[in-house]
Amino acid sequence: MDIQHTEGAVEFALPRSRSANERLHALIPGGAHTYAKGDDQYPEDLAPVISHGRGAHVWDVDGNRYVEYGSGLRSVSLGHAHPRVTEAVRRELDRGSNFARPSIVEVEAAERFLATVPTAEMVKFAKNGSDATTAAVRLARAVTGRPRVARCADHPFFSVDDWFIGTTPMSAGIPEATTELTVSFPYGDLAATEELLSRYEDEIACLILEPAGHTEPPTGYLEGLRELADRHGCVLVFDEMITGFRWSEAGAQGLYGVVPDLSTFGKALGNGCAVSALAGRRALMERGGLRHSGERVFLLSTTHGAETHSLAAAMAVQATYAEEGITARLHALGERLAAGVRDAAAGMGVGDHLVVRGRASNLVFATLDERGKPSQEYRTLFLRRLLAGGVLAPSFVVSSALSEADVDHTVDVVADACAVYRKALDAGDPTPWLGGRPVKPVFRRLA
Template sequence: MATENTAETEELSLPRSRQANERLHALIPGGAHTYAKGDDQYPENLAPVISHGRGAHVWDIDGNRYIEYGSGLRSVSLGHAHPRVIEAVRRELHRGSNFVRPSILEVEAAERFLATVPTAEMVKFTKNGSDATTAAVRLARAVTGRPRVAVCGDHPFFSVDDWFIGTTPMSAGIPAATTELTVSFPYGDLAATEELLTRHQGEIACLILEPATHTEPLPSSPPLPRPSAVRCPQSSGDPTPGYLAGLRELADRHGCVLIFDEMITGFRWSEAGAQGLYGVVPDLSTFGKALGNGFAVSALAGRRDLMEQGGLRHSGDRVFLLSTTHGAETHSLAAAMAVQTTYTKEGITARLHALGERLAAGVRDAAASMGVGDHIVVRGRASNLVFATLDENRRTSQQYRTLFLRRLLAGGVLAPSFVVSSALGDADIDRTVEVVAQACAVYRKALDAADPTPWLAGRPVKPVFRRLS
């Protein structure tokens, strides 16, 4: 039987998780309800199945404990089972969860949200980010009468719906006519965006983007010369000064709706999202992930004159904005209000940045001391750190990522990214850096051999978006 110390030994064995993964694949397509949680994202036979979590730690069904990063795909920013959130949900449990008319909690949650994000005038809650972004796109098309959607091509994900997924390698089942209505623009390049808007003059309903990015992708092959353009700095994830304001001006001049996808930047950048931090107000914005600390809640927010088109108090054609049976489920709305209270009272955004800065400095020092500082690269804003694994030619490598993940798991660190939660303590960061140093020592050996294969013990991890399984 596995013990809590198993994850700290040289090798890791997960027999119960392996069996559970087989059961998952037999019953659930892909073996998970989110592709980014699939076992193909982890080294072969080392995809732990989780039993429970508390704070910054999770336990798998084999009994191993891990320090966890990227919790819930960035959604659990306060740590698992945060007391204030759990108590808020518990208070609602005996009061019912869904009624034939709106609960008073719906207006209270809306008031709290709009006080937190004062750049928005109305809000509508739903259960997942895809519903919110798709509603924003539908609304933009309705109010402009235009068919095309312009998405930022440098951001990896906006929605599970056809208008976006049709642009990815996993486009099976999506008509080409749908995909052709979606065009892309590069982050940070105002000239290219204006050229796109001019080329499709009067056709583009909206520009949708994450207002900040962790960094532009590292090359999978030697980079080609890039023309001069306004680009996002790679160190912090902040947009170049003037970029968002320039995008706002372009949207106004070309008559299209500006949509900020704040699923990641919301709360992690500031309580009011990137729009609150950078002072540029979009027409519409979408929030999720950190909003519920793991409870299912997301939001579409924006200008009153636009949002009212999905309501009852106007004389034009009705827009089917959002209508979800469980969108206003009271437990999740209570969780969202508790999250916002916690962020404000405990200074969570500042804590996330401080923890991330400590972690990034430690990982970079550990990598440099082992001679792999140019190969294990920590990037992004301190509250939203990711890492890249580069081969001997400094190209992104799934093989080296596999090696690195194996060593982290063996040391008790579950880290598909280095995105922190506020539940992490100094001891957790110190232990993570220690494990990273051990992993870097093995990484150096693989680089010296110019072949990581002997350290993989199976197939490499795979990209989420790929055409073939």
């Protein structure tokens, strides 16, 4: 690693990554094809550009190796280049990937998915989560004849499409009339949701939410949403992009025992390969098919939605989860990491400022300032120290490829970072430890 020690700080430089980032910005708006991977999410001049990954480790173009968390925005839950997934993909690549008619792999993948998620009756595959969630919204509007979408206000992302992005600070280019058709309800508050449904009686097509997030659903909450949706005649949609597989092989719906009308899966489904799914009740899903007498719904139709190698990857992922107890391993690793980080933070006197949250398989961290308020400056300080210690962690979301030694190394690096965090808190100003501008939130009005 290119690290120089100076008094009171560790200077960590990434010259090749810095050059590569300049090339990225010259050709790609934002310097990345995903905003959450942008270099504005990292300390100034310390945004590693990745060369390759294996298991729980990645290497940047400067030759540095990191223990990686949140791999592929939570998609690589088995670790990079997982041999079982790689072999499944390789077999299909030699047989062709896309044809003029459905491949037999399409029905095999559908059978495997519906056996894994038995609460669904039909499934349609796509390449990304946004297409799947927007298809769910379109289908809900079609079957109810209603225009409005009610989305959970407490969950950060549902789709790149106008019905959602129009509700964020990055709403440029989206007509106000479109945005007005999306309303919000708070997570965990059935009374507020019922009030919203009554206010827009017979106008709301669906309730869409992540069934769980940084906290567990309150007792009876998901059951209450199911009852509200039924009583008000709207469609209940679970966005299981994150909860799918990480909560249980059958998603949060399988864990909590509440069946939505429609649900969407992605991320962990392909272990980094591009595959997502819209699943749900036959009576609704068939409206996007050919075997009904009603008006046709353009549900999902993507040229690459059924690439055989991505579907093969999905089948390999599901088999690996079932046969190797992956969800249980994710929870065990996450519990070890959370306990270690909390102990390290408490030991350095910053336990109230560096806070680990979420289910053990899906941990995030909050960086709080002297007043206990979320701070991008302290996040910058923390990320900078993690990177210098060989830990790439925009979150603490684990993969099953992590070893206990990886986790223990991470905790050691966190302890060192917390020592600096304490110094900054005592000084009342983290600026001397930032090395440049602070990191920025993805959703903001101005660049």
